[in-house]
Amino acid sequence: MANSKNRERSGFSDVQRSARLSVAPMMDWTDRHCRYLHRLLSRETLLYTEMVTAPALVRGGALHLLEFNAEEHPVALQLGGSDPGELAEAARLGAEAGYDEINLNCGCPSDRVQSGAFGAVLMQTPELVADCVAAMRETVDVEVTVKCRIGVDEQEPEEVLPEFLEKIRAAGCGRVTIHARKAWLQGLSPKENRDVPPLDYELVHRMKAAFPDLHVSLNGGIATLAEAKAHLDRGLDGVMVGRAAYHQPADVLCAADPEIYGTGSVSDPAESVRQMLPYIEARLSEGARLNQITRHMLGLFAGKPGARQWRRMLSEGACRAGAGPELVEEALVQVGKRAAA
Numbered sequence: 196m197a198n199s200k201n202r203e204r205s206g207f208s209d210v211q212r213s214a215r216l217s218v219a220p221m222m223d224w225t226d227r228h229c230r231y232l233h234r235l236l237s238r239e240t241l242l243y244t245e246m247v248t249a250p251a252l253v254r255g256g257a258l259h260l261l262e263f264n265a266e267e268h269p270v271a272l273q274l275g276g277s278d279p280g281e282l283a284e285a286a287r288l289g290a291e292a293g294y295d296e297i298n299l300n301c302g303c304p305s306d307r308v309q310s311g312a313f314g315a316v317l318m319q320t321p322e323l324v325a326d327c328v329a330a331m332r333e334t335v336d337v338e339v340t341v342k343c344r345i346g347v348d349e350q351e352p353e354e355v356l357p358e359f360l361e362k363i364r365a366a367g368c369g370r371v372t373i374h375a376r377k378a379w380l381q382g383l384s385p386k387e388n389r390d391v392p393p394l395d396y397e398l399v400h401r402m403k404a405a406f407p408d409l410h411v412s413l414n415g416g417i418a419t420l421a422e423a424k425a426h427l428d429r430g431l432d433g434v435m436v437g438r439a440a441y442h443q444p445a446d447v448l449c450a451a452d453p454e455i456y457g458t459g460s461v462s463d464p465a466e467s468v469r470q471m472l473p474y475i476e477a478r479l480s481e482g483a484r485l486n487q488i489t490r491h492m493l494g495l496f497a498g499k500p501g502a503r504q505w506r507r508m509l510s511e512g513a514c515r516a517g518a519g520p521e522l523v524e525e526a527l528v529q530v531g532k533r534a535a536a
């Protein structure tokens with residue numbers, strides 16, 4: 196069994212509870228800077244990495260892809276792959292790096308992922324997914340979970356989804372996140388595949404009823420914390436929010452701790468910006484560029500006074516040579532002035 200050094204250090208243990216609300220894995224978006232910001236907004240919400248492919252870790256030795264900040268716990272590593280041995284090895288590396296959960300991507304329809312025979316195409320081979328889950332489970336002591344679609348192409352979700360869930364559960368997966376729409380492997384871009392196939396929330400609710408001992412999270416099109424709460428109140432175990440959490444992080448995450456978990460208080464986005472300043476300074480001193488961090492902060496005041504100015508000051512200023520935390524402080528002052536006006 197692989198050790199989980201950072202996890203022990205964080206004292207973190209109850210990922211299932213955190214999974215009542217999660218921020219979805221999103222390539223190029225949910226990097227460590229983004230997760231650090233989200234963690235300041237909500238202490239409890241489960242955060243996912245971008246997908247990291249098992250070949251990149253195991254064959255490519257790209258261990259830098261596993262780096263994260265200890266403050267991010269609870270944090271789950273999402274893996275892409277379809278070779279049980281390779282995934283087991285990647286999971287071992289992830290658990291050793293300290294991730295609280297290893298998640299297998301069975302939902303991403305992009306061409307690059309299809310050519311590697313993983314992502315949503317795995318919905319067609321539930322036995323292989325079960326083998327992958329079993330191999331990872333044998334290797335790590337952290338929870339192994341799956342993120343999937345309700346089906347792909349001409350599959351009949353009502354038939355294939357229960358079979359898929361049955362197989363992964365038997366292989367030792369106790370928690371699944373279902374993106375409640377099909378993926379079309381040909382003809383739709385990855386972006387269209389997040390909007391065009393219709394959502395079927397009721398099917399996900401029926402799956403929870405059919406598999407009461409499986410922890411089932413719903414994903415897809417959830418825009419507000421109130422919507423997430425409504426699904427939880429109806430009996431689902433978790434809700435995963437993607438784009439809304441990225442574009443309006445304060446709306447989704449600031450009230451999550453008291454409203455979803457019954458802990459803490461509503462966080463203040465302005466205070467989170469102040470807490471980001473030492474983080475920004477530390478990353479810049481390591482060679483990061485300001486824009487790499489602030490691009491995730493543009494939506495912090497979405498819908499609030501000063502939002503446009505905040506966004507403009509950061510997006511225009513953060514790319515300039517030598518830009519530092521003082522730009523963020525100045526933008527925050529402007530937001531404060533607008534709010535007071």
Ligand SMILES: Cc1cc2nc3c(=O)[nH]c(=O)nc-3n(C[C@H](O)[C@H](O)[C@H](O)COP(=O)(O)O)c2cc1C
Nearest residue numbers: 219220221222245246300374415416417436437438
């Ligand atoms: C920019 C972007 C990148 C994404 N990358 C991944 C990924 O790496 N792994 C994955 O399982 N899903 C990925 N997704 C899909 C999301 O995790 C989520 O399933 C989808 O956006 C639907 O949820 P939403 O409607 O709440 O955004 C990505 C979505 C977006 C917008």
